[in-house]
Amino acid sequence: MVRPASARGRQRRERGSISVDEILRGAFEVADEVSIENLSMPQLARHLDVGVTSIYWYFRRKDELLDAMTERVLLEYDMSVLAIDAGTWRESLRAHAHRMREMFKSNPIVCDLILIRGTKNIPAARTALEKIEQPVAALVAAGLTAKQAFDTYTSVAVLVRSSAVLQRLQSRSAEVHFPREYWEQVIDAEAMPLIASIPGRGYRIGMADDGNFDHILDSILDRAEAFCHNS
Template identity: 85%
Template sequence: MATPASTNGRRRRERGSISVDEIVRGAFEVADEVSIDNLSMPQLARHLDVGVTSIYWYFRRKDELLDAMTERVLLDYDFSVLSIEAGNWRESLRAHAHRMRKMFTNNPIVCDLILIRGTRGMPAARPALEKIEQPVAALVAAGLTAKQALDTYTAISVLVRSSAVLQRLQSRTADDQFPREYWEQVLDAEAMPLIASIPGRGYRIGMADDINFDHILDSILDRAASFATVQG
């Protein structure tokens, strides 16, 4: 039986001639162009030049394909916690926070799969907790209680994830919702002289940028340092 021709004039690949790895790699290529939300099985089939049934042979639903993509991300990207020393805990935590945020903000698909969609239990809770035992131990050695150390690390983790997600959602907006012209009309020097006197501050309200990220991160680290000082 002749293999049916594809819509672009080439002969479509036969069922079974494509592997799971090719499908997953192709899914990343399509998602890079149209996003995770807009990725569809028919679109992926056209990209791979196969019939859509060849995709469904391996992945019955889009969620199963996204699970496979998530597993690939967890294998390919380094989500480990940097080793933190008690005597250098603040700088180490700061570097770790910036590294993780950069990984998510520089890779929209990673952000969509891991943070927005969620890992659906991957990695498991125990391995995830095992990864943060070392930084918690370092903070305890620096003078914090176990609860204070865990709360500090958890707060930094929430900051990293929420900042990356908010920046990702803001990047999806086709047009700037709050252009400079908007703020020029809103910032009344007579009604709000202090805010209006600070260059650029009004333009960044609610923005998940580096300055806001560092301000919150420093606040968390300052609080942790106060725990260490009091108990020391």
């Protein structure tokens, strides 16, 4: 239902004529344009062409709205792990790590809600831990102890999450995009001849790029492989 046009010609929906699903869909649309951090209730109301009280009727605070958005993400996005095969555990775990990182990289809102903001939802946390059981079991079958398997998988998970978050933060900050000329002035070939001799000349220092991600990931997998050989 739409109210009659006001003196200024604007039409606004009646309170109660909007649903939770419409509010959440609109919230994701606004967040996609301005980010989760800059999303506001008045801005969302304007986007939906309703009075802000229509939003507060369902969500009294922005935190409540963000909680609902997080639950919707957990429900609709595929957070499942790729099955880890004991016979090819290294390759399958590596593929899993890349898949999860790519999912967070390609979905900034998912990264902001799940990794940066987080959730205290107990059922969601339980579901996440249940999904870890399978890869841990595969690593145990490959020769690791339960603790070694758990530590290996959670280390990979921390790497994926931290890399995705750092890359997300870097993408939101113009200051991290230093031009090549900057590094050419920073790197002194006489004071740091080894770094200056490396292709890239230090441009990747502190960056959450593919090269640094793979280097750390392979180090974790090398350690796990050593556990297998020593068992």
